[in-house]
Amino acid sequence: MPQGLKINSAKIMMMCWNNTKGRKVQVDKKELETVSKFVYLGGGGSDEDNKSRLGKARAAFSNLGNIWKSSQLKLETKLKIFKSNVIASLLYGCETWLKEV
Numbered sequence: 001m002p003q004g005l006k007i008n009s010a011k012i013m014m015m016c017w018n019n020t021k022g023r024k025v026q027v028d029k030k031e032l033e034t035v036s037k038f039v040y041l042g043g044g045g046s047d048e049d050n051k052s053r054l055g056k057a058r059a060a061f062s063n064l065g066n067i068w069k070s071s072q073l074k075l076e077t078k079l080k081i082f083k084s085n086v087i088a089s090l091l092y093g094c095e096t097w098l099k100e101v
Helices: 047-063 065-069 075-091
Strands: none
Touching: 047 075, 065 075
């Protein structure tokens, strides 16, 4: 059985700088998609990453509008839903944000 790094070609993209020759990269005989930007989980600092993260948390909050308006749920239950959905989407990947000094 082969060992080492296994790459799932369906889950990866490629971003290039100075690729003037238009080189293509293939994994498992499939050409990788080339993109000009992406959100990197380990980034946690660029304005674009922060805006994306805030947008995802805002969307999670607004998608739960019926929960917030419900009179059948206790505030305690709503807070648990808020923490598990909205806060979790805001802080996803945050353990990689801090850099060692």
